[in-house]
Amino acid sequence: MSSTSPSDNIDREVSRRRTFAIISHPDAGKTTLTEKLLLYGGAIHLAGSVKSRRAAKHAVSDWMELEKQRGISVTSSVLQFPYQDYAVNLLDTPGHADFSEDTYRTLAAADSAVMLIDVAKGVEAQTLKLFKVCAMRKIPIFTFVNKMDRWGKKPLELMEELEDVLGIRSCPINWPVGMGNEFKGVYDRLSEELIIFDSAGRHGEAMVEEKKMSLDDPEAEKLLGSTRYEQLKEDVELLDIAGDPFDLERIRAGDLTPMFFGSAITNFGVRPFLDAFVDMAPSPAEARDQNVEPTRPDFSGFIFKIQANMNPAHRDRLAFVRITSGVFEKDMQATLRRTDRKTKLAYPQQMMASDREMADRAYAGDIVGLYDPGRFRIGDTLYTGEAVDEVDIPRFSPEHFSVVEIQDALKRKQLIKGLDQLAEEGTIQVFRQPGKGTLDVVVGAVGILQFEVLKFRLEHEYNVEVSLRRLDFQHARWIESDNEIDEDELNRADYLKVLIDRDDLPLLLIRNNWALNFTRQQYPDLRLLPNPPGTPGLEQLHESTHGF
Numbered sequence: 001m002s003s004t005s006p007s008d009n010i011d012r013e014v015s016r017r018r019t020f021a022i023i024s025h026p027d028a029g030k031t032t033l034t035e036k037l038l039l040y041g042g043a044i045h046l047a048g049s050v051k052s053r054r055a056a057k058h059a060v061s062d063w064m065e066l067e068k069q070r071g072i073s074v075t076s077s078v079l080q081f082p083y084q085d086y087a088v089n090l091l092d093t094p095g096h097a098d099f100s101e102d103t104y105r106t107l108a109a110a111d112s113a114v115m116l117i118d119v120a121k122g123v124e125a126q127t128l129k130l131f132k133v134c135a136m137r138k139i140p141i142f143t144f145v146n147k148m149d150r151w152g153k154k155p156l157e158l159m160e161e162l163e164d165v166l167g168i169r170s171c172p173i174n175w176p177v178g179m180g181n182e183f184k185g186v187y188d189r190l191s192e193e194l195i196i197f198d199s200a201g202r203h204g205e206a207m208v209e210e211k212k213m214s215l216d217d218p219e220a221e222k223l224l225g226s227t228r229y230e231q232l233k234e235d236v237e238l239l240d241i242a243g244d245p246f247d248l249e250r251i252r253a254g255d256l257t258p259m260f261f262g263s264a265i266t267n268f269g270v271r272p273f274l275d276a277f278v279d280m281a282p283s284p285a286e287a288r289d290q291n292v293e294p295t296r297p298d299f300s301g302f303i304f305k306i307q308a309n310m311n312p313a314h315r316d317r318l319a320f321v322r323i324t325s326g327v328f329e330k331d332m333q334a335t336l337r338r339t340d341r342k343t344k345l346a347y348p349q350q351m352m353a354s355d356r357e358m359a360d361r362a363y364a365g366d367i368v369g370l371y372d373p374g375r376f377r378i379g380d381t382l383y384t385g386e387a388v389d390e391v392d393i394p395r396f397s398p399e400h401f402s403v404v405e406i407q408d409a410l411k412r413k414q415l416i417k418g419l420d421q422l423a424e425e426g427t428i429q430v431f432r433q434p435g436k437g438t439l440d441v442v443v444g445a446v447g448i449l450q451f452e453v454l455k456f457r458l459e460h461e462y463n464v465e466v467s468l469r470r471l472d473f474q475h476a477r478w479i480e481s482d483n484e485i486d487e488d489e490l491n492r493a494d495y496l497k498v499l500i501d502r503d504d505l506p507l508l509l510i511r512n513n514w515a516l517n518f519t520r521q522q523y524p525d526l527r528l529l530p531n532p533p534g535t536p537g538l539e540q541l542h543e544s545t546h547g548f
């Protein structure tokens, strides 16, 4: 007879989950590191498969024709792999410079983030933007300094940069021994062990061999040479005296970032990082920002992403659910909080690379993809048992705007349907111009790549050809005032344009930072909100990172 109750089992399953995303600037090595994590998790046996498929313009998370054509990943997917006793969920955020709201929303489903930095480049623009989203939620951020096999900035310089640019203190968990082709290993400050790597001539496609020893071991000095050995001892002493001490509570609160050094391409430092990460990162039960107790036995989850036509053979949509409590079972019934209706959670899919696998059971922290016949919206909450609070998924004000012009007026219906569905998926936001017909539509996006996605998908999925005429405005602000708003007056200024959103709320397009400040001065009673009233969002992400 088994002595474990179902709730013991839920506790155990939830406590072994680690759900995270990698944030980085393009080219820092996210694809390479992802592949190496899969290698160390035993999910793939020889590295190189992702790269060679990427070379053939088919990266792991590529699914759309457009992505294949351009060789970049436009949407995110989820990888689950085992490591030791842990079940690790890696949410893949698009790496291209032109990202969309999807990138940000994915972070709403992560319990922690790994910030990947190129040792030569330090903190770059996109790292900063994504860091801010993580900092807003105060999730723990692990820093992995990559490409140590090349020459770059000094480790102490990078620590300073994290503090100056991101405003976060760091605590190196390991410290590099050498750099460039002299990068030999790392010193692990917690176990006080020196770890020397040996690729055994295999160039990173297999795990590296590691030799561990105490710094007092005479072999350590012999292996490193006396100059490097003395330097390492000095660095370690300096860190012990002058650096922030290791403090798991501060790490968990997002106040201190544990720092690691390595080289994803050669695998040097990947295992020490992964070991420490699974140990320090919070399980869903320990994560911050929860709307519900993750170990409560009843199921709940929220939809953070909707994606269409992943498989061109099936014209379907998938709604990605981050499970927040209880056990998910295939085909279960749950209540959709927005409508209060029971709905069957059919055909769950768990994503592993580009293959779909049936997920029969999943726990808090896991992500499942549900077939969506158009029933779900981003931010929807699903639950069984007692009702749970909605999750606040941040919205982001678009920064690029275009007027949609249709070529064939007979295709109006398809156009409206297409725009509606793509807006529901969060690819774009759709606005009307007051006083004009339903077809006088302006679309807004967080990244300009979304316009190409829109054009492509309208053509291929809805059979409507459109041209998009870019509008020269940089900001959108929803407007509120205690007094009556004179929209006509606002519209007369050529640096402003009044639009109406899908919920009939007025917003202003504003030409640039100057116009934004000027409008604030000119209309002091007008509240300019970066998001629709009542929704959480990132305040002035664009303004504050402008000119970085």
Ligand code: G4P
Binding pocket: 024, 025, 026, 027, 028, 029, 030, 031, 032, 033, 051, 095, 146, 147, 148, 149, 150, 262, 263, 264, 265, 266
């Ligand atoms: P991304 O997903 O963050 O955009 O980066 P990706 O992994 O594609 O890596 C970008 C480039 O950096 C690749 O080189 C990759 O091989 C290289 N790279 C990744 N990790 C390391 C590392 O630890 N050390 C060094 N030296 N290079 C690294 P590429 O020339 O653009 O592509 P490829 O010709 O290698 O395929």
